[in-house]
Amino acid sequence: MTRIAVIATGGTIASTATEGGVVATRTAAAVLEGAVFDGIDIETHDLMTVGSYRMTLAHLRAISDAVASLLRRTQDPVDGIVITHGTDTMEETALLLDLVHDDERPVVLTGAQRAGDAVDGDGPRNLADAVLTAAAPQCRGLGALIVFAGRILPARGTRKVHTTALDAFRSSAGGDLGTVADGTVTVGAVPRRPAPLPRPSAAFEDIRVDLIEMYPGADDVLIGAAVSAGARGIVLAGTGIGNANPVVVAAVRDLVSADVAVVLSTRVPEGPVQGVYGDGGGADLVAAGVPTASGLPATQLRILLALWLSENKADAARVRSMIATYADMKTHNREE
Template identity: 40%
Template sequence: MRVTVLTTGGTIASRPSSRGGVRVAVPGAALPVPGAVRVREVMLAHSFNLTLADVLGLARRILTEADGSGADGVVVTHGTDTMEETAYLVDLVLPPGRTVVFTGAQRHASAPDADGPGNIADSVRVAAAPETRGAGAVITMAGQVHAARYATKAHTLAPEAFASPGHGPIALVRDGGIEAITRPARPDGFRLAELGALEARVDIVPVHLGADGVQIAACRAAGARGLVVQALGTGNPTPGVLTEIRTCLDQGIPVLVTSRCAEGPAVPVYGAGGGADLAEAGAVFAGRLGAPKARLLLMAALAAEADAEHALARLRPHLPA
């Protein structure tokens, strides 16, 4: 079994601190990793403190390990707060035939019922297993394997931290073995070199009862090159939001529409100021893709393609229905 574990910190590497709260304190070499597995520390940080530069650097390190180390797979320990975003970005740039397994913990390393050791052991199995070879980037926690494309953090504290609404896990870890359920679709992605520093500003704007669109106007004034709207229901705006989105589209700023609902796709169903009017104005509906991932996808497409229409064409295959 040839697996490399890259460590980045997170709860799995944290302990209570005399300075208050739980803080990252456990170096990669001290994590409970199987003895035959190589461990390489990349950083020691909480994931809520990571920057895009940090994640791009991690992606480069992952690709180096996946392509040049001869490993069957790569495991990345990571904080759960932004794990789904890091895993999704890696999935977008990971070549076919590779497996990268992200894992973490909901209970710190000093907890009597710490879940980190079990998650690491499961992830090493998943990274090396024929059943999950070529699955791309996945998240493994609490015996469940979720495709990065679908996974989202669904609980703040429970060990079963991640879910894939509308899809479910792609595999389970049971009795030391892997039970494959399905294989995720992986459209052609991006080359990491195309993304540069992901400098295109893309903002997420939530829609709520009575939203007047002032946040969208502020994003536009701040230089946003793209916008992700976390809309109501099937993808509906308020009147004020619809007006501001039309202004964005008229100015050539692409808009992706997601839903704030936990399950179900964003689709243009309603007229009379609803999502159908957004679609008619030129907004693109993101299907089941959540807002944080839609933001990264639009940022990647805008980095790879100078023209907004070409960028939208590039990202459309990645929008799950």
């Protein structure tokens, strides 16, 4: 019999309506109530019960540690893991788990857009699909996955693209890996996955990496505030193909020489990040020593940078090499 562990962390899938708004309250057993799977034995673990908008890097590390503990278990070993999670920051947790995943067994994240007590909730279907995916032999070796609205998505490059739609997630680099329909799991592509990074240590919980978005009239105030607060890294979500302005470029140039890692992303959902424009644009940022990153959304890029900086110094050459390996479009899906 296939054994799947379900780790509950909260989120909308575990939420009910209260006078103060929708709040995560339900246990893993409650979320799974009534679900029956032929040939699959389910075990449940209640790790935390929070909305993912409240999560910190400490929460993400706790989830990573729980996954590692289950994968190390030799008595009654699991064949796959499902994590129920809020959708707001699912993309961040999924990316962390994928970066450090060194096992063939699937780790699948899912959740819901409608509360657990909604009469037309999407949680039961998503959870059933996630369990089937975690148990499917064809999903071994795919790393961490997000299963939502019948789609099987790679952790890397996947982001939430709609606030309320049931089909809320899309991959910005390579598309879906497969589908779950009528209880059948179909996989048509596999992700290109670089060697795993070390699992997060206690240092990961305290590392500060800020995400700063560019906009008309942006100056260096937020950058300076981030550095004053102790930021060891900054992800710039540039406009367009990856642009800023002369004031920001000047501020960033000082940071590069001050051992603060700066990486250039974009606020645009899809497309490459390149140093094309001068006069304060991406070409000037690249000339100042800032690497570009095209394969991950800025939210996930922040997690990658935080994990790496928690164990490494902000050496410009090594940061550039790390970005090329773990945050480049070439690391994403290829057809089987």
